[in-house]
Each structure stands twice: as C-alpha cells, then as structure tokens.
Amino acid sequence: MSDPNHWWPGPRERTGGSQGDGTNGAGPLGGGGYYYPPGTTPGGRRTEPPAPRGPRGRGGARTWLWVGIAVLVAVLLAHAHSINRVDVVLFCTIIPSIILHEVAHGWVALAFGDDTAKRAGRLTLNPLAHVDLVGTILVPLLMIWGGYGFFGWAKPVPVNVSKLRSPRNHGVLVSLAGPAVNVVLCVLSAVLFHLFGAVHAIEVNQVVPLWVLILFYLGLVNLWLTVFNMIPIPPLDGSVLVERLLPGSWWPRYLQMRRYTLPLVLGVVVLATLIPDGNTTLIGHFSSSTINWWGSLLGV
Numbered sequence: 070m071s072d073p074n075h076w077w078p079g080p081r082e083r084t085g086g087s088q089g090d091g092t093n094g095a096g097p098l099g100g101g102g103y104y105y106p107p108g109t110t111p112g113g114r115r116t117e118p119p120a121p122r123g124p125r126g127r128g129g130a131r132t133w134l135w136v137g138i139a140v141l142v143a144v145l146l147a148h149a150h151s152i153n154r155v156d157v158v159l160f161c162t163i164i165p166s167i168i169l170h171e172v173a174h175g176w177v178a179l180a181f182g183d184d185t186a187k188r189a190g191r192l193t194l195n196p197l198a199h200v201d202l203v204g205t206i207l208v209p210l211l212m213i214w215g216g217y218g219f220f221g222w223a224k225p226v227p228v229n230v231s232k233l234r235s236p237r238n239h240g241v242l243v244s245l246a247g248p249a250v251n252v253v254l255c256v257l258s259a260v261l262f263h264l265f266g267a268v269h270a271i272e273v274n275q276v277v278p279l280w281v282l283i284l285f286y287l288g289l290v291n292l293w294l295t296v297f298n299m300i301p302i303p304p305l306d307g308s309v310l311v312e313r314l315l316p317g318s319w320w321p322r323y324l325q326m327r328r329y330t331l332p333l334v335l336g337v338v339v340l341a342t343l344i345p346d347g348n349t350t351l352i353g354h355f356s357s358s359t360i361n362w363w364g365s366l367l368g369v
Contacts, residue, residue: 155282162287163209166254166294167223168199170247175226177246181239183232191226199223225304237313244309248298251291258288259367268368289363296359303330 172194175186186192191199200206201224209221233239262268267281299307304327315323341352349357 154279155286158279158282158286159290160209162283162290163221164196164205166251166287166290167205167221168194168196169250169254170294170298171199171223171226173246173250174228174243178226178228178233178239178243181243182234183229183243185229185232186226189227191224241309241313244306248295248306251295251298255288255291255295258284258291262288262367271369285363285367285369288367289360292359292363300334302334303327305334 172192175192178185179187179192196205201222204222205224228240228243230236230240230243233243262281262284265280265284267284270278270281298305301307301311303312312323338352341355342350344351346354
C-alpha cells in the first residue's frame with residue numbers, strides 16, 4: 070500500500086473535475102461532486118515539505134539491532150525445531166515480495182511526476198529502507214511459526230498525489246502498481262516452475278530441491294499478497310477502486326472512518342487466526358485451500 074499525502078479537501082472544497090486531467094468531473098453517480106486530493110481542484114497547488122529521509126545515525130543502528138534480534142530469534146526457533154525448511158523459504162520469499170510491492174508504488178508515482186519516494190530514498194531494493202520492524206520481520210516470523218501462513222507489511226511508500234500529472238487517474242494506477250507486481254511475480258514463478266522441469270525434479274528426488282520450494286512459494290506468497298491487497302478496505306490498495314467512485318456527499322464521513330480502518334484490518338486478521346473452522350482456523354483454511362489450488366495449477 071502507498072502512503073498518500075495526509076491532506077484531503079475539506080467539506081467546502083468540492084471539486085467538479087480538474088483542469089488539465091482530461092476529465093469533466095461528472096462521476097458515475099451523476100453530477101460530479103467528488104472530493105479528491107490536492108492538485109485536482111483548479112488553481113494553485115499547496116507546497117509540500119521536504120520528503121522524509123531514511124534513518125541515519127542512531128536510527129540506522131537501531132534498525133540493524135532489531136534485524137539482528139529477529140535473525141537471532143529465527144535461529145533459536147530453527148534450533149528448537151520450531152521452524153523448518155519450508156518456513157525459512159516462506160519468510161525469505163515474503164520479504165522481497167513485500168519490498169518490490171512497495172517500490173512499485175514509488176516508481177509508478179515517479180513516472181507520473183511525483184518524486185517524493187525518490188527524495189525519501191525509497192526507490193531502492195535495500196531492505197533496510199523499507200523494513201517495518203514489526204510488520205516486515207516479527208509478525209511474519211510469528212505467523213509462520215504459529216502455522217498460520219503469513220501476514221506482514223513494509224513501511225508504506227510516501228506518495229504526494231498533488232504532484233501527479235492527473236491525480237484522479239494516476240492515483241489509481243499508483244495504488245494498483247503494487248498488486249500488479251505481485252501478479253507478475255506469481256506468473257513468472259509459474260512459468261519458471263514449468264520451464265525448469267520442477268515437476269520432474271520432485272518425482273526423481275526423495276527430498277524436494279530447494280529451488281523448487283523457492284519457485285513454488287514465491288508464486289504462492291505473491292498470490293496471497295495480490296488477494297489480500299485487493300480487498301477494498303483502506304488502507305489496502307483495492308480501496309482505491311471504491312474511493313474513485315465515491316460521490317462527494319460521502320467523502321466527509323468516509324475520511325473520518327478511513328483513519329480507523331487499519332486497526333480493523335489487523336483485527337480481522339487476528340480473529341481469522343482464532344476462529345475455528347473444522348480442524349483448523351479460518352486463515353488456516355484459506356491458506357490450505359490456496360496451497361492446494363496453486364499446487365494443482367502447477368501440476369504437483
């Protein structure tokens with residue numbers, strides 16, 4: 070998910086279309102009346118403060134410290150046989166997939182005129198620039214350890230929608246860039262799985278080769294990421310499709326509600342790990358169902 074500018078038009082700042090974005094402001098529900106981020110209303114744009122910079126000095130050292138602690142916890146769990154080879158592969162495919170998802174938001178925003186992520190140093194593949202210590206390391210580690218599949222997130226990429234050339238339309242593409250990258254990685258892993266003869270490698274080896282596991286779970290992880298991020302609940306990327314269609318009269322109440330939706334999403338995930346569903350939980354049922362579907366698609 071991307072992190073749009075926190076300022077949104079107030080109740081009196083009603084927009085009927087942007088001058089220069091190729092739209093006339095008449096929404097699908099008729100009559101226009103949308104509320105959009107800055108830059109969609111005619112006239113000047115608000116100046117923005119410098120883009121936030123990555124951690125330096127103490128902040129960088131603290132990040133490395135937490136990464137070291139997470140690695141130590143993973144080693145101890147593996148030594149205690151609480152984490153197996155598949156769990157390690159899952160964790161190692163989740164992290165780069167999440168990071169590429171976030172970088173994609175920033176690259177597409179840059180292509181459409183917003184260099185906020187670039188100035189913030191977020192268009193890099195260096196994991197430390199994107200790591201959220203809780204969401205990128207500890208939560209996925211504990212979820213995998215508990216047998217719940219995975220759940221995690223990276224630091225959202227900052228996006229200033231007022232700097233996009235057509236905020237109303239390009240903002241949608243920026244949000245969908247992350248899930249699109251996950252789809253590409255999912256398809257790529259399936260193609261490589263067949264091209265390299267992974268099915269034959271499974272049949273002739275008593276132990277599944279490591280490269281087969283990596284390709285299998287790389288596709289599976291990105292399938293999960295695509296499905297999850299396209300749920301139309303903010304701040305997930307799929308919510309942009311709903312927001313693009315909201316009439317102006319709904320915006321004040323929606324923006325108030327939007328601030329509380331992240332805890333709602335996290336709460337739903339926690340509940341899904343606790344609510345029983347036969348011999349497993351709801352999230353366990355979803356995880357096993359998608360694994361079986363993905364396996365059948367690959368022919369294993």
